Amino acid sequence: MSASPNDLRSPLARVRGLGSAKNGSGHWLTLRLTALALAPLGLWFVGGLVRHIAQGDYTAARMWLASPCTAVLMVVLLVVGFHHAANGLQEILEDYVHGKAVRLTSLIAIKFAGVLLAAAGIFSVLKIAFGG
Amino acid sequence: MASSSSQKTLRPLSPHLQIYRPQITSIMSILHRMTGAGLTAGLPVLVWWLWALAQGPETYARVVTCLSSPVGLILLAGWSWAFFYHLCTGVRHLIWDTGAFVTNRGVDITGRIALGVSTLLTILLWVTVL
Numbered sequence: 616m617s618a619s620p621n622d623l624r625s626p627l628a629r630v631r632g633l634g635s636a637k638n639g640s641g642h643w644l645t646l647r648l649t650a651l652a653l654a655p656l657g658l659w660f661v662g663g664l665v666r667h668i669a670q671g672d673y674t675a676a677r678m679w680l681a682s683p684c685t686a687v688l689m690v691v692l693l694v695v696g697f698h699h700a701a702n703g704l705q706e707i708l709e710d711y712v713h714g715k716a717v718r719l720t721s722l723i724a725i726k727f728a729g730v731l732l733a734a735a736g737i738f739s740v741l742k743i744a745f746g747g
Numbered sequence: 748m749a750s751s752s753s754q755k756t757l758r759p760l761s762p763h764l765q766i767y768r769p770q771i772t773s774i775m776s777i778l779h780r781m782t783g784a785g786l787t788a789g790l791p792v793l794v795w796w797l798w799a800l801a802q803g804p805e806t807y808a809r810v811v812t813c814l815s816s817p818v819g820l821i822l823l824a825g826w827s828w829a830f831f832y833h834l835c836t837g838v839r840h841l842i843w844d845t846g847a848f849v850t851n852r853g854v855d856i857t858g859r860i861a862l863g864v865s866t867l868l869t870i871l872l873w874v875t876v877l
Contacts, residue, residue: 647844650837657834661827661872669876671811673804680800693794700787707784736794739801746801 642702649699656692677743686744690737697733701726771858779836782829789826824873831868835861 622629667679679685704725712718767773799810813819839857843849848857 647841650841654834654838657830661830665872665875671815673800673807676800676807680797689797697790700783700790703780703783704787707780732791732794736797739794739797742801743797 642705646699646702646706649695649702652695653692653699656688656695659688660692680740680743681746683744686740689740693733693736693740697729701729772854775836775858775862779833779840782833782836785829786826786833789822789829792822824869827872828865828869831865831872832861835865835868 663679663685668676680689705722708718708721708725712721796810796814799806814823839861842857848854
């Protein structure tokens, strides 16, 4: 088993792919990057809500969402938002849920639910954008 | 090493919540986590609203009625504050990641700023909307 001079991990550790924290720096970085993206995206969305949605008018809301820029940003917001949320929830699970089976099942359920909901949201945006 | 809870020996934990006085640091930290969780709970509502908008005017009108109800408005107000708070404290975290303001004084100052800005933005939002 050849160990590169930069790798102090045992073969088992390399195979399992987990550091002592049970997740690596990828998790940390993804959380930061999604956060960075969500800051302007979220503010943009809140601004859009104020200008086009808050009145409750159906036509105005549809017109805004149907515009290409809005639709694209909305899709990105959904994807990045759900990813950030799942990531954050994972940290909560890891901190408070100690049973391995419960934690793993919950994590999978959250990630699957996130994908489903994001898909439903994206479908809705596209339906509005292409439907006019 | 037994990891299943049925085999785990229940070892005593150092008391923490019973001992430490709540401070701006700890309260703001747990609020950041709680607002994050609260916003996540709001995501299905966001999708529900989008779905209704895509379905048609009747479905959309029902969603608008629900969200305009007293309970709905309280939830929306809560989510809006949660969003601004989580945003401001999130930016605070990102600033810390660069190494800046990681001092007792820096944490205190940035904390007060975050609290103030998030509350202000929430108020501004609702004044604009209503």
